[in-house]
Amino acid sequence: MRVHLGSDHAGFHLKKALVARLAELGHAPVDHGPVEYDPDDDYPPFVMAAAAAAAAEPDSLGIVIGGSGNGEVIAANKVDGVRAALVWSEQTATLARQHNDANVISVGARMHSLPEAVELVEIFLATPFSGEQRHLRRLRMISAYERSGEIPEPSPSSPAS
Numbered sequence: 465m466r467v468h469l470g471s472d473h474a475g476f477h478l479k480k481a482l483v484a485r486l487a488e489l490g491h492a493p494v495d496h497g498p499v500e501y502d503p504d505d506d507y508p509p510f511v512m513a514a515a516a517a518a519a520a521e522p523d524s525l526g527i528v529i530g531g532s533g534n535g536e537v538i539a540a541n542k543v544d545g546v547r548a549a550l551v552w553s554e555q556t557a558t559l560a561r562q563h564n565d566a567n568v569i570s571v572g573a574r575m576h577s578l579p580e581a582v583e584l585v586e587i588f589l590a591t592p593f594s595g596e597q598r599h600l601r602r603l604r605m606i607s608a609y610e611r612s613g614e615i616p617e618p619s620p621s622s623p624a625s
Contacts (some may be wrong), residue, residue, distance in 0.1 A: 465491050465492065465495060465510065465522060465523065465524060465525065465557065465589065466489035466492040466493075466523070466524040466535060467486050467491050467493050467494065467522075467524065467525055467527060467589065468492070468493075468494045468496060468514040468515075468517040468518045468524060468525070468526040468527070469482060469483060469493060469494065469495050469496060469514055469526070469527045469528070469529070470495075470496040470507075470510035470511045470513055470514030470515070470526075470529075470532070470535075470536075471497075471507065471511070471528065471529040471530060471531070471573075472505055472506070472507035472510065472511075472529075472530045472535075472536070473501060473502055473503050473504070473505050474488055474529075474530050474531035474573050474574055475528075475529025475530045475531070475536070475571070475573040477488055477501075477573070478529050478571070478573040478578065478581055478583045479495065479529050479580055481582065482527060482581075483495050483509075483602060484502060484527075484582065485585075486589075488583075489586070489589075491546055491589070492568035494514075494517065495596075496513040496517065497509070497510040498516040499511055502532050504554075504584065507528075507530055507535060507536055510528075510538055511528040511530065511539045511554070512539055512540065512542070512543055513551075514526045514527070514528055514538045514540075514568070514604055515528065515539070515540035515546045515568050516537065516543050516545040516546075517550065518567050519544060519545030519546050519567065519568075520541055520545075521601045522567075523588060524567075525538070525567055525568065525569075525588070526546070526548075526567060527568070527570075527571065527585055528540050528548070528567035528568060528569070528570045528571075529571050529572075529573050529590075530570070530572065530573065531540055531572060531573060531574040531575075532572040532574065532575060533550050533551075533552075533571050533572035533573075533575070533598065533611070534570075534572070536570040537549065537550045538621050540570060541569070542562060544610075545567075545591075546567060546568075547564060547565060547566045547567055547568070547570050547603075547606075548562060548566060548568035548569065548570055549566040549568075549569055549570070550569075550570045550572075551569045551570065551584050551588060552569055552572065552575060552576075552584075553584075554583070554584065554587055554600070555585040556567075557569065557584045557585075557588045557591070558588075558591050559588055560588060560591075561593055562591055562592070562594050563593035563597070563599050563601070564591065564592065565593040565599070565603060566588075569585070569588050569620075571584060571585065588600070601619065612618045
């Protein structure tokens with residue numbers, strides 16, 4: 465599988481390690497930058513490039529990396545067609561794919577050891593979307609909002625807020 469990666473300076477070393485590990489696993493990693501460490505770089509160009517590439521290529525996935533992963537997930541989610549999730553545990557890595565059909569994850573390089581971060585990425589890449597109707601219904605609601613800007617009506621089984 466092609467995997468698009470982008471980071472900032474805080475995620476630079478983890479991104480390089482992930483590129484090597486993904487190649488070992490038989491994936492095709494694509495590094496969208498930065499190409500060298502710069503402690504003053506800005507993450508949006510690199511993260512958005514990786515997210516846009518993942519969205520444009522439906523059979524691929526994306527990984528964006530920063531210090532906490534928060535800014536990166538926000539930037540990635542601004543790209544049309546991206547469903548990015550901040551991953552911080554094995555369960556969130558699994559559920560990002562299984563329930564939300566996330567096509568991009570964000571990982572905080574300062575939040576995890578290298579082995580932990582690699583494990584989260586491997587879990588994400590190995591987990592398929594469940595395709596369950598309730599998850600499909602929710603994803604359709606989100607997509608409809610993106611197109612129309614109108615808040616969806618709750619489904620009949622959902623309690624009104």
